Amino acid sequence: MSGLRFFHDPASVAIIGASSDPEKIGGRPIRYLAENGYAGAVYPVNPQRTEIQGLEAYPSLDALPTVPEVAIVAVSGANAVAQVVRCAELGVKGCVIMASGFGETGDEQGLAWQREMLDAAARTGMRIVGPNSQGLATFSTGAVLSFSTLFTEQQPEDGAVAVVSQSGALCSVPYGLLREAGIGVRYAHATGNDIDVTAAEFAAEVVADPEVRLLLLYLEDISDLDSLAEVARTALARGVPVVALKGGRSEAGQKAAASHTGALATEEGVVDAFLAKHGIWRARSTRDLVAAAELYLRPRTPQGERLAIVSNSGAICVLAADAAAEEGLALAELTDTTRAALEAALPAFASVENPIDVTAALLTDSSLFGKVLPVLGDDGGVDACVVGIPVAGRGYDVDRFADDVARFEATSGLPVVMAVPQSAIARVFRDRGIVVFADESEAVRALAQYLRHHALMAAARSRALAPRAADRRLAEARTALNESEGLEFLARIGVPAVEHVLVRSPAEARAAIDRLGGGRVVIKGCSSEATHKSELGLVRVGVQAEDAEQVVAEMIATLAREGLADEGVIVARLVKGVHEAMLGARFDPVFGPVVLLGAGGIHVEALPDVQLLLPPFSEQDALDAIGRLRLSAVLAGVRGAPPVDLGAWATAAVALGEAMLDPDLAVHELDVNPLMLLPLGGDVQPAVRAVDAVVVRSR
Incomplete structure (x- = not known):
């Protein structure tokens, strides 16, 4: 316990906007500090009172006998901003701002006030909790810097559970349910707008407490990934389970994407993958958050x-x-x-x-x-x-x-x-x-x-959960590869791609088929401006050699008619898989590289069956993800169909994950649909083939 320790055991606390009424926001913290055995100095600040709840009151911060270590700001608007600025100037270590009406409203004045408070704090190193915070409660020290009514409804008792929440209600409700079950709570922190100290940062602090054996989290968004990853590393090292409930969406959430992967790798799916990778259980309701606490x-x-x-x-x-x-x-x-x-x-x-x-x-x-x-x-x-x-x-x-x-x-x-x-x-x-x-x-x-x-x-x-490295991909422009370039890129990074030849005229078609060994082929118009070609008539499957020149000519004409850049026509070997799968990746603006695998084909978005993984991951991780797919029920072979090579699919997924971690490759978005799954032990090895590719790079 170090960086934020002064919030948990401050030597002194000032309550700015202190009230004589112990039921008001400015009065409850004074009452709770007294009732819970806080041993430090308490300084009520109110220019209208000389005595509050049996304590000497002071007209201003400047009138206090000493600079408080922590200040609770229970006044509103411009007055709150002025008090926070003065706290910073005097050398207060931390402020808990209970007032609302700031960034949570979206109002420009509220946002400007937040910036002003942050600027003042940054000049001196003061830390800010809130604004719009219900407050912090540390029952082991009696430092209950909160106005939650639940602390009067359910008597506090120190215990082995920590509750950290961005929401006041989603801090109080789990606290109440735990106490109703007779479970002691050591920390009950409701952080609010998180303009400075985040809920994840507090979680990383409290999970290091040797007396904490369970951490419950409520997060409106997951933006402080470094702190959340630190929570996981500390919790795993100590054997402390972390259960998280998440609501809301981050500003950087899902945007329109060129590929199926971009559409299917939703923010919620990525959150699930991040939490699972870090050993954090995601609850789906408040009741689920606390249901297994006794266990x-x-x-x-x-x-x-x-x-x-x-x-x-x-x-x-x-x-x-x-x-x-x-x-x-x-x-x-x-x-x-x-x-x-x-x-x-x-x-x-x-x-x-x-x-x-x-x-x-x-x-x-x-x-x-x-x-x-x-x-x-x-x-x-x-x-x-x-x-x-x-x-x-x-x-x-x-x-x-x-x-x-x-x-x-x-x-x-x-x-x-x-x-x-x-x-x-x-x-x-x-x-x-x-x-x-x-x-x-x-x-x-x-x-x-x-x-x-x-x-x-x-x-x-069993994994090495290393801190994330910075990545430049978000700041750079996007460049889409055409399909021929995309298939070649896949082969370079270790994802087996269908053998193909790019031709520029109908006359080259027969020679291309000869290079591929003859037989029926697939012919596609090739343009980096067309990511989904089937609906444009740019894909023909099972073309015979004698028809190839005519089909290539039609593809060139279609590209021209649709106003698409003519980057050639692909003549590819016809590959028939036992099943069609999907493999994709994208660079998430919050979480970084994400890999997706699932069932492929034309209905991937209408009938999604996908799993997400955050690289780096192992082949076993990929196999476990494949096993969670609904598609997995038929992959071992049913009704005479042979089993497919799941290991080859997992190996390709790991290769894609490693490529996504390489900033020099600068993959922003990648989609392989379908990825043909071939028979286990068959003639074609490795027994998967990417037969379509959408690749968008950051350049």
């Missing part, structure tokens, strides 16, 4: 995703199995030894297959959970357990059930979640430290997140 705080690391389900209800067994299938989690296949042990432990009419229904016999034999769970724990094919108790109460020995489950979790080392809808029964298990959800669907969904996230972190930990 994350368990002192263990899961090793797989195979579930065992146990319940005293057959219906819950079925529903939990359905929930597991929806989440893509496999049920563990129990060994013969395990099934034999279960047969010995359970009534004769109970099932010994997974899911395991211990039946209503639990009412008369309270030892059943204690007998069944250890057997599952000894089965090396079980990675986690779901235990459902939909009905219990009078006549059931719930305390024994809870003791047996807690003992099993402690001794087996396996993650355990419970589905218990009765709140009084659930409380018995929670009192033993067991993670309990209201139903089996919630339980399985949270468990799936927990298991998958740890796998994501393990994969990210």
